[in-house]
Amino acid sequence: MSIALDTRRGRLGESAARPDGVPKVRGQFAFSGDMFAESMLWGHMVRSPHPAATIRGIDVSQALAIPGVRAVITSDDVPGRKTYGLDYPDQPVFAWDVVRFMGEPVAAVAADHPETARRAAAAIVVDYVPTEPLTDPEIAADAPPIHPLGNVLHRQRVRAGDADATGAVVVEGRYETGMQDQAQMGTEAGLAIPGEDGGVDLYIATQWLHVDQEQMAACLALPLDKVRLHLAGVGGSFGAREDLSMQVQICLLALRTGRPVKMVYSREESFLGHVHRHPAIMWYRHHANLDGRLVKVEARIILDGGAYLSSSTAVVMNAACMAPGPYRVPNAVVEAFAVRTNHPPCGAMRGFGLVQACFAHEAQMDKLAAALGMDPIELRLRNAFRTGDSLITGQVLKGTAPVTEVIRTCASPPLPPGGPATTAELELPGGVSRASDRDRVRRGVGFAVGMKNLMYGGGFDDYSTARCRLEDGVATITCAAVEVGQGFVTLAQQIAREVLGVSEVVLAPAGTMGIGSAGSSSASRQTWMSGGAVQAACLAVRDRLLTSVSNRLAVARETLEIVDGRVVSPDGAVELAINEAASGEVLEETREFHHAPTVELDADGQGDAFVSFAFAAHRAVVDVDLDLGLVRVVEITTSQDVGRVLNPVQLVGQLEGGIAQGVGLAVMEAIVLDHGHVRNPSFTDYVIPTALDMPPVHIAALIEEPEPGSPMGAKGAGEPPMISSVAAVVAAIRDATGLELPRAPVRPQDIALAVPGARPDPKPSPTNTEVSP
Amino acid sequence: MGELIDYRLRVNGRERDVAGAWPGESLLYVLRERLDLPGSKNACEQGECGSCSVLMDGKLVCACLVLAASAVGAEIVTVEGLSAGDDDLTDIQAALLAEGGVQCGFCTPGFVVSVHDLLEHNPDPTELEVREAVSGNLCRCTGYGRILAAVRAVQETRQG
Secondary structure: OOOOOOOOOOOOOOOOOOOOHHHHHHOOOOEHHHOOOOOOEEEEEEEOOOOOEEEEEEEOHHHHOOOOEEEEEOHHHOOOOOEEOOOOOOEEOOOOOEEOOOOOEEEEEEEOOHHHHHHHHHHOEEEEEEOOOOOOHHHHOOOOOOOOOOOEEEEEEEEEOOOOOOOOEEEEEEEEEOOOOOOOOOOOEEEEEEOOOOOEEEEEOOOOHHHHHHHHHHHHOOOHHHEEEEEOEOOOOOOOOOOOOOHHHHHHHHHHHOOOEEEEOOHHHHHHHOOEEOOEEEEEEEEEOOOOOEEEEEEEEEEEOOOOOOOHHHHHHHHHHOOOOOEOOOEEEEEEEEEOOOOOOEEOOOOOOHHHHHHHHHHHHHHHHHHHOOOHHHHHHHHEOOOOOEOOOOOEOOOOOOHHHHHHHHHOOOOOOOOOOOOOHHHOOOHHHOOOOHHHEEEEEEEEEEEEEEOOOOOOOOOEEEEEEEEOOEEEEEEOOOOOOOOHHHHHHHHHHHHHOOOOEEEOOOEOOOOOOOOOOOOOOHHHHHHHHHHHHHHHHHHHHHHHHHHHHOOOHHHOEEEOOEEEOOOOOOEEEHHHHHOOOOEEEEEEEOOOOOOOOOOOOOOOOOOEEEEEEEEEEEEEEOOOOOEEEEEEEEEEEOOOOOOHHHHHHHHHHHHHHHHHHHHOOOOOEEOOEEOOOOOOOOOOOOOOOOOOEEEEEEEOOOOOOOOOOOOOOOOHHHHHHHHHHHHHHHHHHOOOOOEEOOOHHHHHOOOHHHOOOOOOOOOHHHOOO | OOOOEEEEEEEOOEEEEEEEEOOOOEHHHHHHHHOOOOOOOOOOOOOOOOOOEEEEOOEEEEHHHOEHHHHOOOEEEOHHHOOOOOOOOOHHHHHHHHOOOOOOOOOHHHHHHHHHHHHHHOOOOOHHHHHHHOOOOOOOOOOOHHHHHHHHHHHHHHHO
16 A cells, blocks of 8 residues: 555545645655744743742743843733633733743743743742642542632533443452643644734644634733734644643733744653543443443543643543443443643643543453453453444434444454564564563553544534635635644545545635634544535535536536546536636636534433544554563454545554554553653653554554534544554553552553552463464 | 854755854754754654754764764765655655655654665565664554555565
8 A cells, every 4th residue: 555646636536645745854844843933033941840839929020131131021921811721711811910831931932042042031030939739639529729719620421321220240440540731743833924914823733723823812911813823734643732831921022022933842841731541540340241231431530621621521521421442331330520720731632531541441351251251352342342232421412433344344354374483583572672581571462442433422522624725726725723643634635626526626714704613623523524524625625616517608507517537427528628618717716615514422421422432443562571561562443434535654653653642552652741840751761662662553454434414424433443452562561460550651560560459360381382383 | 152163064964054053953943943854853852752863974873863063974874865856755754645654744754864874784684684673663553554565565676
């Protein structure tokens, strides 16, 4: 499978080439950190070193005295609302009286050299009085409030069926997941240029231009049309760019100095300066009949939201509503809530709310299978969702739900040959630095299934807008959908070619001017939503084109179609190239695409809150060094419910990339917090999988059952790969070690230093006779 | 910032003057901000991610860890200097596109340089050798699968 490099070709279903590919491989693609303007200054943020403190005063005089420093700003310089937030503005642009997390911005500097800006930032004297940070999410709800809005960010209860129902077999557990960082390769960066009209132009990497614009305008006290956002190249996102980072601060610096201001976060600042995945503590109790059918699921899920709200509401909703996973559960008692602590704010990251829940519900399914003496795959199949089943929220699955197929196809391929006894030295856990005995390495296999809601829900209309303009046989698409690397730009061209039969499709730059919102590049939604808007705009242009030909040539409109780039009638009477068919006319149409309406959940968590769901399964094979606690993931097999494949190569990229982030959370990635202090804000100390850590991914099946309501039949594919891969890898480590391992990531000490009693049944040492050569 | 200095670097076969620079500037900063060569990316500034990979006298280095003023006299090649001309792609660049090895693209220039270096020194590496060689280049989008496929494709084409 490979891509034809001609960027003028490729319709739906084909591996079309990325329009931004050539500049990206040549190093010529302009990321937000590559922006430049004449006479630009460099901005730098001053951040709190304390997770909790009161501020008695800020002395900027020494910073201002440094030659080359052009401005220092604090909360006093924010002309409008001094707070912002995606759901509710509870987060200060600059902390003014209280600091609530380590890394919270307190001031910002602009200077004519980045080093001068750094030194000026260090010269600002903030008079902090450190206070005891609130760091335990289990007590946060009842602790003295650390914010005027209290410590409970959002709470969702879900009650289904009979709360007192019981099953013959009951298993329970307490599970935890760590705080994962998106670790997108491009750190936050932007360039703000003051306008002559008193407004500002901001070139920024973000995920949703129009929602940034709204929040910024309120803080800058400017009308919307004076806050003009232009999408700069985005070096990955994964949720990190959903919230504002530097947007307000660099615009203020630019407006204050009257000069362009560029700011680029260091990696350390990036770790401190964007939201993370919520750590979770989850208690689960599953009841089942002896035949394995689930009777009831009880769950209590605490999510550590950190200092501010961000998108905690949606994270709580996902975790609560899909707490049992993709299984039929007649009775449920679930409570999920996010609490405020003095940890870094947590918000969206790929698979939000469900990566956490899946880790727990899949561990529970394995426990239940063991208690029943049943094959864990069989147990999952027995309970797997089908179309027509209901979530615990009462919402009936009306779309496709090929969970059974996903499980079957993922579980059936043969396991990889070989084993620790014959594996090459470099491929054993720990690689070249391995120091332990090969005989103490065990292989394990784990399996997990997960689900993800697509698009926003809970009554929110996250529509998208697109424009198509057809002129001289060239289609120009305007849409504010953010390309974060996922390949929406490729898909937009494929759609236009498919509908209009043109080969040349130009993508206008994405920005807030002259086009409505496209919604966020998150929640696996742009293929469906902005793809739907582009398709609708192209179809409207196509209709006008064919109507125009029909009128001009007096041919029945319904006989005309576009085939191979030409307008034709079946009798051959009409055969025109697209530009001839338009006959000099410029056709332009703008369309909004809205998904089916959803509703807010009621107090018992009942209601049709979601639009659609996608499902995936993962099987992991691992080798574990029992003495060193090191894990090598040997192979991942996956099947995914994708609705329809629109671009095979890009789809594979989403699956492999999501799995890599799942492997990361399973065995290595977590922000280390010590009394509210972030201890590992660097790629030296927060490690993400390298090419040596990442196993081959075997895609067993892409299940193509076109989804009703999806404009092209496709389901968003970005998040499911991240959800059950974490659970599968940890299940495989449990299989290899016999340990309970209730926490992700699994650390070496969780294995190597496990108390002997917690190791009930280590796998026997493999012998050479068991291993095929 | 104290004394500013002038020096001359040799980059992609051309002599480039650097004037009035703070001596603490890294090679990465000077390439990006003074010499208009932003292809080398900054993702960690501590030699962990490989996004700023360049060749210095034929050796693969992280430009963020090299003091620019100490690179005087060295032959520096950046991603911008690998392909022959503006319409030209190296076989490695073309394969990264053809195999789907590019998503956000931030790590891509670093991979282009490090794969170039690998295949210069080891024209027919095993898959494990490839993984080891590019393990100093972090990618967060692809999971490396398509990047490794691209390296394989280049190897196969070069072997004929």
